[in-house]
Amino acid sequence: MSFIIDLLKSYICPLSESDKPEALADSQPSYSNTTEPYSSAQTPSYEPQLSSQPLSDNTAQVESYNTSAAGEGGMQNHDIVNQAWQTANNNAQEYVSDETYTQEPVYGNGVTAGVIDAPSLTTASAIFGSRPPSYMVCTPLRWKASKLKIPVFRRYRGASLSEDEAMLYSKLRDDIGDQSLNSGYKRRLTPRFARKGASNAANGDAPDSVRNQIMRHDPQFATFHHAYLNEIANFDLQNAFLEEEKQSQLFRLFAHVSLTHDPQATADMVPEEVWANLPPDPEIVKLEEKRAELKQGIYRINGHIHEEKIRQLTKKIRKTRAQREKQVVKQYHEHYFYNRPTWDIERQARGEEEEEYAEPIININITERARLADIFCHQPDDLSEDQIFRLKIEAVSLMVALCDKRETVKRDRIQQKAKAGLSIKIEPPEVEHKTVSSPDRFPLLMYAAQCPDCIGDGRLSREERTFTYCRPTVMNDHFDDQHLVEREQAERSEERIRCEHPKCQDVKLKHVNHFRRHVQEVHGVTLRSSEQVQQRRQRKVKRRHMAKGNCQN
Template identity: 50%
Template sequence: MARQSLDAGEENPIEPKAWCRGAANAANGNASDAVRDQMMRHDPKWATFNSAYINEKVGFHLQNAFLDEPTEDSLLGMLSHIGLMRDPRASKDMVPHEVWEMMPPDSGIAALEAERAQLKGGQYGSKEAQRKNTIRRAYKEDFFHNRPTWDIEADGQEEEEYVEPAIDLYIPERAELAEILYNQPDNLSSTELLKLRIQAAELMVALCGKRETVKRNRIPRRARADVTVKEESPGPDPFPLLMDRKQCPRCIGDETLSYEERTFKYCRRAVMYDHFDKKHAQQLGGVKQMPCNHPKCRREALEFKHLNHFKNHVERVHGVKLRA
């Protein structure tokens, strides 16, 4: 989220705290302080909102108020929403390529590179990354600090036409959300804008519900040893009845998966528990007769009345204990 928001032109990265700040500032003034703190789960005596969540950009046009001119509070409220500023011409890495080429190497990093044989953790690489990030932040801060002055000085002159970057995302929900956020028509009515907000919220919820499945290229593949095996010796059982405690008892019987995915071993049992609860437990909870789809149990057509009955069978027969 932080990286994509910087590429979208935000001055500072948008992180989960930014959305909390936006919700808290929306309630501030429209509700009592007690209701606001209750909504944010803040202890009133610590004044958490005033110390960490209040918008640092004041939504009041002080200059026009002092000059006794009409204020533009609505415009300021839009520009200072959740304390963020955005310019679509900005990006995460704004340093020109020529600057990187002309920049001399850092002597400290060069010394670390010379001693990389003794540096076990590769510390010289992290130092180089820190240096590049510092340069990128400096360029971005300079851009947002001087951009208004550049626009005033360029008034009346021809500017380079801004070309919006193409949205090329793999996840459909993410691509649709990006299309809504950054390609909005100018003549939207209040009803159409409300529909877009609802649609964006639904896409955010759907996107947060996405989870990363087992990667085929991350499944460890053991190299086959060149060992001569006698023809009469039986091969290992591909699906033993007694499973590893970190294997999923449902995926092992799913014939739509590859053999590596069916016999995949998670790094910890807790990760396997989370996988089973999210992918299989809810589905099995609404089934009256649930079978054990292990290849050996499938031959016996074993069926169970409820989920706890199935978990008891998996623990006794297959040696895999699931969460109660």
Template identity: 25%
Template sequence: MPLLTGRQAQQNLIEEFNLSTAKDEKPIMRAEDEFELLKTLWESPEVGLQHERLQVQLALMIQLAGITGNRPGALRRLQYKDLKIALLPDRAGGDWPRLVMDFTFQHTKRYLSAKDPNTFPVPDIPWEPCLLLCPQTMLLSLLFADDAFAVPGLKLADLLNLRIPPSKRELLIPIKLSKAELPLFQRTEHTTNSVKMLCKAVTENWLCERLQLLGQITGFDLPVKPYCFRWGHSEALDSSSVYIINNYISDSQRNLILQHSSLAVFQLNYLSQYITQDTQAAYRGLEPQTAIIRAASGMSRSIDPQRPRSLTDRQVATVDRHLEVVLAQRVRDRLAERARARHTTITRSKGTTAHETYQQAQRAYLRTKREVRKAMMKQVRIRYRVEQPVADILHQLKGRSTQQSEPTNKGEAEKTLSSERQRVLAALLTFAPSELTDDHGQRAEAMNAVTALCKRQESPVRKACRMKEGCSDHTPEAHLHATICAEDEKIEYDSFPVQCQPTQCIFCIGDEELSPAKRAKSFRNRDGLKRHFIRKHLQYHAARQRIKCPHPKCHNEWLEHADHLRNHAATVHGSLT
């Protein structure tokens, strides 16, 4: 029997198992698509990040991913030493200097051979129509929040009014050497008292999960990935001679920007199979319809806020009755009974073979259930993609207005945002003024709002119940959160007496990064407070170790252990945990 080559063996496997050879779609994330993504990031309460600084970091990562087209590994590992901020003379003859930021990406791809680091200059845009796409706003806000500038006492208003000294061609704005190794995009860590920022870069998994969730909330059909921005950036470079006058980028420059060894890499792996040019106009000798072709080949055309993002109660029940899930659950329950028969409880069986076997079965059960849920969610989205256009057309044929099907809860969603987030959203979505002084004032307001937001820890809104088919979108928790946000201004920071309410959390009262209303929140009953006290705070404290009382009136009084703290909270502060 003759030996088969690798390609022949691959072809035989494809024919035998009826495998698909189609390439994955390469969705292009253009600037207008990025605008929709960033708009959702700031106005949707469903994003659910642990700290508001992460909102700013994610916005800047999205902006830089589109502007530079870098891989996610190089993007997330940016450090303060990779930044250079300077003022340059305005070559257009303006009176005010221009702010230019240089980003040097050191941590490039190492496969086959090390790639040389690239430096991208990003100048500010005078009278920018909307600051939502402005990376200078986000970066300067992070720098001021971290007190990263080497100039003592430098304020934002001072920075915007700086001039270049005579006989010089630039004015550098240095960053502290002590901040040089600090990552620009930092990850968070839960502590007993709150959520704190670490001196470690965010992970690539975190970035992928956040972008995928953000794309689902926006309503995109295809998943949003970090490489969507790289594909969009490369497509913009390839089409620069078509869309942008006097900004043609050659093939050699594109290879340098994308760090490709040859043009073949771009043609084989980056070009979208969806043609982005008006071939009809080229064939018939007509003026190309650039705008409609650009809209047709972008991701925004698939935005549908009503696209299903979670399973209904009925579908979840179907998952629980799935054969594979039921079998995995039976195996887990049988092993749990064995562990209880030998050791009374599963907790007491820790460290034994029975407990390890039970844990493996538990992980297998959860993994099976997760895979079945994912497969069902995929089928639900496919069915929606097929059936919804028919329903929309029938809706119009019956003479009904198309405006009736538009979502009506946008205003309610904005009410659930904190006052700081609403201030940022208003500043970023304000159109550019006509006067230069007003432009500086608008930028200063946006940066001040974002800087203040970086210091705020805002817990995500939890759903009170699963969304049922045909029920209202306004959950009691959303109304409660709206009420809390509306009362933020009514609560003073010094209005926390030693004796608090029985269902108030002393950790939340002592966390100055929370909003005043969140600090003063009273839980519905003692059980709710106890669950919160353990899940959000005590589970991150090592057993039998000393702990400080977080209440602001105790001035960090040391207690012997967690039980001592709970007794202290009840006797001194009246908080019953």
């Protein structure tokens, strides 16, 4: 397990259920504003170094040199720990010295973004195969000066990743919270939990001055004791009073484990019968009746005399219903964690058998992610140095490949369809599997509700590339919002316009209308005309003005 421990040291910090209360504001910059992105000025300019020491010893040197710089590795695809640890570093420090040591994840980030100043270091094998001169202990790897201010985590605009716009804090906070609840935690995790866990891990093992230096705390304000100190004391007071040998290690373990973690719990686990028996909300019923009275049985409201009021009511109904559903989910989650221990005790008292827990099957569509998870989670203890070296190269190469992959909201719909098919227990899912595994995975003739651009996006999984929307209208909305603007910009700048289908990428198209005609004649997909697109955009602008007017009123 030495390789996996070494590789994950730059990611993992102690996270425990006891470390879960919200940290209070300290002397560091506050990120409570949900619309405030990470500032690129707070991104540390880390630079890894190549050491002449053996690989296993080098990792220990790296970790002991600068603990606060251990989490700079970044990818577009990342889990809770990666995001939280990166946030902890961004909150903890502004800049570190040029002599900061880092590890494999930073190498992967450097290879992916092309930020290493040495032109020859373009692969993981080239980086790990380089050695410093015999008269030096290590050789710094310099970042390109033009890349130092680019945020590690950036925003997506449509289908493209922004070059310099940092990811919003609200995105990171919501993703961590949702993933933590789906992992079975009682309360939502936030990026501050990683920072709190790291500070408690350093507390006691390092002097207070070193701990404050790592956390960027001013010792005059005792920030750690006010906002970060674990409220569960890891001290055996009973044995100390009895003058017996203290179980210090056991209490230290109890202070850092998730005692209330329930792997069967999820973010939304409200049973269907609860939703079915939920009484209607009087406020929502009143709003729906008022809207129905204004609509007078008319489905399309464009140009309706009460269009503005109807849209206001629709927006308010949607918002109120979402708030109610969120409240129901939250209340049932609290109800479950409060009553589950009692249910288990009473079940044992009645002599009933324990419910058999079946671990959920995790379907990973991205092969690089599946292989990377296998490397991280399944490591023999008897690996040789050469095997560890090869696994490190493979892990970084997989990280680089994973950075070029994308996942969209269509993934959730695909998973929901798969679950629905399994619950019904019929044969069509097997037939679909046989069809997908045929040699022609991307036929020229597409379904009318398939996106002609997504089918050629190699960053997506095969299921997302061949995803079929419920209606052609919904597909056209997706195409207009995600892909059309880029094609129009290419037409104005007289750049090449091409079809993204794997079999038509060499076809030369003159303009956007030529592309529309090609897609309709060759692929059987009908896109909106320029006039229809313009009309839709005008309607969106009109509705946006209505919404702004309502907010001002």
